[in-house]
Amino acid sequence: MRPALLLALCLLAAPSSAQPCPPAGHTAASLQALKAKQFALADAAEKRTLATGLLACLSDPNPDLRDSIAYEALSQWMRAGDFDAPTLRAIRDSLYSLLDGEDRAGFGKPFAALALSEVARTDRVAPWMSAEERAAMVERAAAYVESVSDYRGYIEGDGWRHGVAHGADWLMQLTLNPALDRAQYQRILSAIAAQAVPRSGHAYVFGEPERLARPLLFAAKRGLLSSEDWSAWFTALAAKVGKLDRADYAGWLGRRHDLMAFLTLLYREADQSDDAAIKALKPAIAAALKPA
Template structure:
């Protein structure tokens, strides 16, 4: 099967369409079963790349898409081992978020989900960053876990979904805040992927006042931490993550020429905490 996938990712659309008509009912279930394998070549370069080609070329039937969605949104995929900290199950969770990002993208262009399933899935996905505890980026001998970055990609997709309930946006924002406090300093561009969630909201003209309040709360939490526990290691990691995020956010806002009050708020707190 690995050789078939190697061939598949090199195919042009017509050849790929013909291949899927003959072998798709065997190949696609295999891809789903192994989307979180610890074999990085199979997981990342073959299965995920093949999935991207199939959705780009619109070569998956509606029933295949719906089946994949139901499976991936389940505890056995998206939430598998999420309470366990660092384990190999992170690869299943992390790549489930990438697949779901693609499936939601399709659903926005050409809806295939029942409304109840879509609504339930949006609620479930909104809590992912809040629940994820494994913050590793690259894992030696196993490749990219990157669950925070991939979870951010999914979050950016769902906050832009036309059916997202407004009450879920604060849940997503809380999840982003929680990422600053998970005990690790991010070094693999997680800040840029998380900022993309906020910029999606900014572009969609989400209430600027709410985003300003969220920024204030991020730094309020840092202050509260020092009052209760002093300047411990968790505080310094959270401070580094928060500042790195806000600096990236500031320049993204500056480039967008949007929400000047939000941009000024971010600049105020960065300057204040940078010199603290």
């Protein structure tokens, strides 16, 4: 392996938490200038090195560095097919390290998940992961979505955290991948159920139900689950609201709010869809919408 490529891959594999933001050799102003040029970099090695540095910026409290520069640059480069499989694998593993690390400010994990949705997309467009790697990513994504307990969305000055929505985007890119099997779709649906009606009773206000609905609809479109599977899933989802308990009225009301928001938009999509598999969801959704 060429020394320059080996160095780049070693840098990519290094934990992003050990790197500064802005990356060495860059300033916020120089990164803004690069954004103004639509992140155009002619030198492939320079682009790989900068991608490494920008991973640390996914945890930065400055939303311009985190969202408008780091995420946008990584997304653009991956969508353009600028990275080969070894580079994508190293980016993925560094993002996994972000998910596993501390995240006191609450930005790193949601934005690692969002960046991982772009990594998953590259594998969907031009497969490079092994079946084992893909299965591991499905489990990683599902476990991340289930783990989210910080429900902050947009805060003026902070920008977005949006852990549930970003995790749902990761699940969506995976559900679009035709390489997934029935068991993997069921694992994804289990994660969706965990957050469509969170046990805490947090009431969503930042579009989370819509984002969670997307991977479900794409899973339905694959047609790998039977009508009995869907009926059982929606029945179990509705049961998560629980019986009205005056001692936990706010929690019950929040769960009911989330269930109704999620089911109502799914029913609308099923009613208006031209896809037979999605339209077939209507009876199970309608049954779940009925008062207990």
